[in-house]
Amino acid sequence: xxxxLIQNGRVVTAVDDYRADILIQDGRIEAIARHxxxxxxxxxxxxxxxxxxxxxxxxxxxxxxxxxxxxxxxYATGTRSAAFGGTTTMIDxxxxxxxxxARQTLDRRLALAEPQVCIDYSFHLILTDVTPAxxxxxxxxxxxxxxxxxxxxxxxxxxxxxxxxDIFRTMHKxxxxxxxxxxxxxxxxxxxxLIEEALAQGHTxxxxxxxxxxxxxxxxxxxxxxxxxxxxxxxxxxxxxxxPEALETVVQARDRGIPAFAETCPHYLFLDEQExxxxxFEGAKYVMTPPLRPADCQHHLWRGLRFDDLQIxxxxxxxxxxxxxxxxxxYSKQLGADSFAQxxxxxxxxxxxxxxxxxxxxxxxxxSLNRFVQLTATAPAKMFGLFxxxxxxxxxxxxxxxxxxxxxxxxxxAAAHHSQVDYSLFEGRQIVGKxxxxxxxxxxxxxxxxxxxxxxxxxxxKRAASGRIL
Ligand code: URP
Ligand code: ZN
Ligand code: ZN
Ligand code: ZN
Numbered sequence: 001x002x003x004x005l006i007q008n009g010r011v012v013t014a015v016d017d018y019r020a021d022i023l024i025q026d027g028r029i030e031a032i033a034r035h036x037x038x039x040x041x042x043x044x045x046x047x048x049x050x051x052x053x054x055x056x057x058x059x060x061x062x063x064x065x066x067x068x069x070x071x072x073x074x075y076a077t078g079t080r081s082a083a084f085g086g087t088t089t090m091i092d093x094x095x096x097x098x099x100x101x102a103r104q105t106l107d108r109r110l111a112l113a114e115p116q117v118c119i120d121y122s123f124h125l126i127l128t129d130v131t132p133a134x135x136x137x138x139x140x141x142x143x144x145x146x147x148x149x150x151x152x153x154x155x156x157x158x159x160x161x162x163x164x165x166d167i168f169r170t171m172h173k174x175x176x177x178x179x180x181x182x183x184x185x186x187x188x189x190x191x192x193x194l195i196e197e198a199l200a201q202g203h204t205x206x207x208x209x210x211x212x213x214x215x216x217x218x219x220x221x222x223x224x225x226x227x228x229x230x231x232x233x234x235x236x237x238x239x240x241x242x243x244p245e246a247l248e249t250v251v252q253a254r255d256r257g258i259p260a261f262a263e264t265c266p267h268y269l270f271l272d273e274q275e276x277x278x279x280x281f282e283g284a285k286y287v288m289t290p291p292l293r294p295a296d297c298q299h300h301l302w303r304g305l306r307f308d309d310l311q312i313x314x315x316x317x318x319x320x321x322x323x324x325x326x327x328x329x330x331y332s333k334q335l336g337a338d339s340f341a342q343x344x345x346x347x348x349x350x351x352x353x354x355x356x357x358x359x360x361x362x363x364x365x366x367x368s369l370n371r372f373v374q375l376t377a378t379a380p381a382k383m384f385g386l387f388x389x390x391x392x393x394x395x396x397x398x399x400x401x402x403x404x405x406x407x408x409x410x411x412x413x414a415a416a417h418h419s420q421v422d423y424s425l426f427e428g429r430q431i432v433g434k435x436x437x438x439x440x441x442x443x444x445x446x447x448x449x450x451x452x453x454x455x456x457x458x459x460x461x462k463r464a465a466s467g468r469i470l
Contacts, residue, residue, distance in 0.1 A: 002040070002041070002042060003023060003024065003025050003030075003038055003040060003041035003042070004023070004024040004025075004041055004042050004044065004399070004439070004442055004444075005021060005022070005023050005024070005036060005038050005041035005042070005043050005044070006021065006022040006024070006044045006046050006051060006401065006403070007021045007036070007043060007044070007045055007046060007047075008021070008045055008046055008047040009021075009022070009046025009047070009049050009050070009051035009403065010046075010049070010050050010051060011032070011051045011393055012050050012051065012052055012369050012370065012373055013053060013370070013373055013378065013392050013393050013394075014370055014371075014373045014374035014377075014378035014379075014392065015370060016370075016393075017369065017370065019034070020032050020033060020034055021033060021034070021035055021036040022036075022051065022393065022399075022401070023036050023038055023041065024399040024401075024439070024442040025442075026442070027398060027399055027441035027442040027443070028396060028397065028398060028399055028441070028442070029393065029394060029395055029396065029397050029398075029399050030395070031395065032393070032394075032395060044403070044437065044444075046403050048405070048407070049403045049404060049405055049406075049436055050369075050402075050403070050404040050405075050406055051393065051401060051402075051403060051404075052086070052354075052373055052377070052393075052401070052402045052403075052404055053373060053377040053378065053390075053391055053392050053393050053397075053400060053401065053402070054086065054087065054088025054089060054377065054390070054400030054401060054402055054438065054439075054440070055082075055085070055086045055087035055088060055089075055353060055354050055376045055377050055402065056087070056088070056089045056090070056091075056376070056377050056380035056381055056384075056386065056390060056391055057082060057087045057089070057090045057091070057314055057315050057317070057350060057353060057380070058090075058091040058124075058263070058312060058314045058380045058383070058384055059091070059239055059240065059263060059265070059314035059315060059316045059317075060078065060082070060090045060091070060092045060093075060314075060315060060316075060317045060318075060350055061092065061093060061316075061317060061318040061319075061346060062074060062075045062078035062079070062090075062092050062113070062317075063075060063078075063112065064092075064093060064095065064318065065095060066159075066318075066344050066345065066346070067158075067159055067344075068330060068335060069320060069330055069331070069332075069335055069344035070330050070331055071318060071319055071320065071331070071346070072319050072320055072321045072327055072331040072332075072419075072420050072421055073317070073319050073348075073350075073419050073420050073421065074116060074420075075092075075112065075113040075116035075117045076116040076117070076118065076455045077418070077419060077420045078317065078319070078350060078419065078420075079116070079117045079118040079119045079121070079458060080118050080418050080451060080453065081350050081351045081417060081418040081419040082118075082119055082317075082350045082351065083118055083119050083438050083440070083445050083446050083451075083453055084351050084417070084418045084435065084438075084446055084451075085350060085351035085352055085353060085354055085355065085435060086353075086354040086355075086402040086404065086435040086438055087119065087350065087351075087353065087354070088119050088120060088390075088400035088402070088438065088439075088440050089119060089120045089121065089122075089381075089386065089390050089400065089461065090119060090120075090121050090122075090350075091121070091122045091123065091124055091149070091380075091384055092109075092113070092121060092122075092123055092124075093109075093123055093124055093125075093126050093151065094106050094108070094109035094110075094123040094124070094125050094126065094147075095109070095126045095128070096125065096126055096127055096128045096129055096134075097128070097129075098128060098129040099129060100129070101133065101134060101137060102125060102127075102134050102137040102138060102141055103137060103141075105125060105126075106123065106125060106141065106145060106147060109123055110123075110460065114456065114460065115455065115456045116455050116456060117455070117456065117457075117458030118440075118445065118453045118454065118455055118456075118457060118458055119440055119445075119453075119458045120390070120398075120400070120440065120441070120458050120459050120460075120461050121458050121459075121460060121461065122146070122147070122384070122386075122460065122461045122462075122463055123147060124147075124149045124150065124151045124182055125141065125147050125149075125150050125151070126150075126151045126152070126153075126160070127150055127151070127152050127162065127166075127170060128152075128153075128159075128160055128162065130162060130166035130169055130170055135169060135170065135173045138150070138170070138173050138174055138177065138179070139173070139176075139177040142174070142177045142178055142179045142465075143177060143178075145462065146385070146461065146462025146463045146464070147463070148178060148179045148180065148384070148385050148463050148464065148465055148466040149179060149180050149181070149182055149237070149384055149463075149466045149467075150170060150174055150179060150180075150181050150182065151181075151182040151183070151184070151239070152166070152167055152170065152181065152182075152183055152184070153183075153184045153188070154167070154183060154184060154185050154186060154187065154188055154221045154224070154225065155184055155185075155186040155187070155188035155191060155221070155289065156184075156188055157188045157189060157192050158192075160184075161188045164224065164228060167181070167183070167225070167228055168228050168231070168232055171228060171229055171232035171234050171236075172232050172234075174234060175229075175232050175233055175234025175235075178464075178465035178466070178468070179234070179465070179466055179467075180234065180235045180236065180237055180383075180384075180465075180466035180467035181229065181234065181236055181237070182236075182237045182238075182239050183221070183222075183225040183236065183237070183238055183239065184239055184240070184289075185218060185221035185222040185224075185225045185238050185239075185241075185246065186213060186217055186218050186221050186289070186290060187217040187218075187220050187221045190217050190220075191212060191213055191217055194211075194212040194213075194214070195208075195212045195341050198211065198212050198340075199339065199341060203340075204338060204339045204340055205281075205283065205340060206276055206281065206282075206283030206284045206286070206287050206336075206340050206343060207276035207277065207283055207340075208340045209276070209287045209291055209340045209341075209343065209345075210273055210276050210291035210292065212340075213289065213290055213291050215242075215243035215244070215245050215246070215290075215293060215297075216243075216245060218241075218242065218243040218245070218246045218290050219243055219245035219246045219248070219249055222238055222241070222246040222249050222250065222262075223249040225238060226238075226249060226250070226253045226258060226260045229258070229259075229260065230253070230258050234259075234467070235259035235260075235261065235466070235467025235468070236259070236260050236261070236467075237261045237262065237263070237383070237466075237467060238250060238260070238261070238262040238263070239262075239263055239314075239316070240263065240264065240265050240268075240289075240290060240314075240316045241262040241263065241264050241268075241301075241304075241310065242264065242265075242268045242290040242291075242292075242293050242297070242301075243290065243293060243297065244297050244300035244301075246262075247262070247300055247301065247304050247309060247310070250262045250304075250309055250310075251304075251309045254309060259467060261311050261312070261383060261467065261469075262304075262309070262310050262311065262312075263310065263311070263312040263313060263314045264301050264304070264305070264310050264313060265313065265314060265315055265316045265349070266313065266315065266349055266352065266353055266356045266357065267286075267288065267292065267316075267347060267349060267425055268290075268292065268293065268297070268298070268301055269298055269301055269302065269313075269356075269357075269360065269361070270298075270356060270360055270426070271286070271292050271425060271426075272292050272293060272294055272295040272297075272298070273291065273292045273293055273294055273295075274295070275292055276291075276292070281333075281334075281337060284322065284333040284336060284340075284343050285322055285333065285347070285423050285425065286347065286425065287333070287336070287340070287343045287344075287345060287346075287347075288316065288318065288345055288346050288347040289345045289346075302361075302366050302367075305361075305366075305367055305371070305375060306366070306367060306371070311375070311379045311383065311469075312375060312379050312380050312383060313353065313357060313375045313376055314353075314380070315349040315350050315352075315353050316346070316347070316349075317346075317347075317348055317349050317350035317419075318345070318346025318347060318348075319346065319347070319348035319419055319420070319421035320332055320333050320344040320346060320421070321333065321420070321421055321422045321423075322334075322422055322423045323422055327420065332344075347425055348417075348419050348421040348423075348424070348425065349425060350419065351417050351418060351419060352412060352417070352424075352426065353376060354372075354376055354402070354404070354435065355412075355431060355433055355434060355435065356426070356431065357372055357375070357376065358372065358404070358406070358432075358433035359431035359432050359433050360431070362433075363432060363433070377390075377391045377392070378391045378392055379391075379469070382469045383466060383467060383469055384463055384466050385463035385464035385465055385466050386461060386463055386464075389461075390461070398441050399439055399441055399442040400439065400440055400441065401438075401439040402435055402437070402438050402439075403435075403436045403437040403438075404433065404434070404435055404436060405433065405434050405435075405436045406432070406433050407432065407433075408432065408433065408434040408436075409430065409431070409432050410430070410431065410434050411428060411429070411430050411431075412424055412426040412427065412428070412429045412430075412431060413427050413428060414427060418451075436448060440453065440457070440458075441459075443457070445457075
C-alpha cells in the first residue's frame with residue numbers, strides 16, 4: 001500500500017494532546033513527528049482538525065434476532081453508518097440458539113458478517129443454553145479464537161434469560177482462562193410480573209415499557225451480578241447501565257477492590273423519560289432496555305464517567321424501523337402497535353456517539369478531550385483485548401484514525417444518517433463537531449459525505465484477555 005501522510009493536525013489520545021504529522025505505511029502508523037516530509041506519500045491536511053484514534057463501539061446489534069423481530073441494519077449498512085460516525089471497530093454479538101454449540105454460534109455469525117462488514121470487528125458470545133458441553137468449549141474459544149467476553153441476560157425470561165447457577169458456572173470457567181462476563185442486569189422475573197399486571201389493567205401504550213422496568217430492579221441485578229463475579233473471582237462488565245442506584249453498587253464494589261466495570265450509552269446521557277409522553281405510538285421509538293430514566297439521573301452518570309466508575313460509552317445500537325414499510329413488519333416497532341410488551345427493544349445510534357459526546361460532553365466541560373478519547377476508544381480497546389493494536393495513536397498501532405472538525409455545525413436527522421433505520425432519537429438536534437475523514441488501517445473510507453469503503457473489508461480481530469485493566 002502507498003504511504004499516507006496526515007499533516008498539521010492536533011493529535012489527541014487518552015493522555016496526549018500535541019501537534020504532529022503522522023505517517024502511515026501498510027495500514028499501520030509508521031512514524032509520528034513534529035514535521036515529516038515524505039515526497040511520495042498521499043497527503044491529507046488536518047489543519048484545524050482533531051486527529052483521534054478510531055472509535056471502538058463494544059455494544060452493537062447488527063441483524064440481531066429478537067423474538068419475531070430482526071434489527072434493520074445489516075452488517076453492511078450498520079458498519080457503514082458506524083464509520084460515518086468515526087467508529088472503526090465494533091464488537092457485536094453472536095447469539096446462541098438453544099441446543100447449539102458455542103462453535104456453531106460463532107461460525108454462523110462469522111459467516112453472516114464476514115462478507116459484509118466495512119470496519120474491523122469481533123463478537124461477544126451470547127450464552128442462552130449453558131450445558132456442560134458448551135462450558136467445555138469456552139477455554140478454546142478464548143485461547144484459540146480470541147473471543148474473550150461472554151454475555152448473559154438476567155432479563156427477558158421468555159427468550160434469553162439464564163439463572164444465577166448458569167451465570168456462576170460460566171463465570172467460573174471463563175475466569176480461569178482470561179475471559180470476562182458481560183451482564184444485561186435487570187431482574188427479569190420481577191419485571192415480567194409488572195408487565196403482566198400492567199397488561200391486566202389494560203395498559204398497552206409505550207410508556208408502560210418504562211414503568212414496568214424500575215431502576216431498583218436494575219440495581220438489584222447489578223448487585224447480584226457483581227457478587228456472583230466476586231465469588232467466582234473474575235472481572236465483570238455491566239452493559240448499558242442507566243440507573244444511579246445501579247451505579248452506586250458498581251461504585252461500592254470498586255471501592256472494595258472488585259474488578260467491576262460498566263458502560264453507559266449516549267441516550268441515557270442526553271434523553272429522559274419524557275420522551276414516552278409523545279402522542280400516539282411515537283414513544284415506541286424510545287423503547288430500549290433499560291428505558292430512559294428521569295432527567296435527574298443524568299448528572300449521576302456524568303459523575304460516574306468523570307471519576308472512572310463508568311469506564312466506557314457504547315451505543316447499544318439496536319435499530320428497528322418505526323414504520324413497517326419499506327423493510328417489512330419484522331424489522332419494525334409496529335410489531336408492538338397493540339401492546340408495549342411486543343415492541344422490539346432497542347434504539348439506533350451507532351453513527352452519533354462521538355459527535356454527541358463531543359458536543360454535549362467535551363464542549364460544555366463535562367469531560368475533557370482526553371477523557372472523551374479514553375471512553376470511546378482506549379478503554380474499550382483495553383477492556384476487550386484489542387490494545388495497543390487498536391484504541392490509540394502510536395507507532396505500530398493500526399492506522400484507524402478520525403479527522404474531526406471541532407467547529408462544524410450540523411443538524412442530526414434520519415435524513416442525514418447512513419443507517420437503514422427510518423428515525424433518529426435526536427431528530428432536529430443542532431450540534432457542533434463533525435467527523436470529517438475516517439481511515440481504517442490506513443485506507444480512507446469516509447471523506448466528508450463520500451463513502452469510499454467496501455463491504456467485506458473489515459477484518460475479524462482475535463482478542464487477548466478481557467477485563468484485565470485494573
Ligand atoms: O433495548 C435494547 N437494549 N435492546 C437490545 C438488547 C439488549 O438488551 O441489549
Ligand atoms: Zn441488554
Ligand atoms: Zn440526583
Ligand atoms: Zn444491547
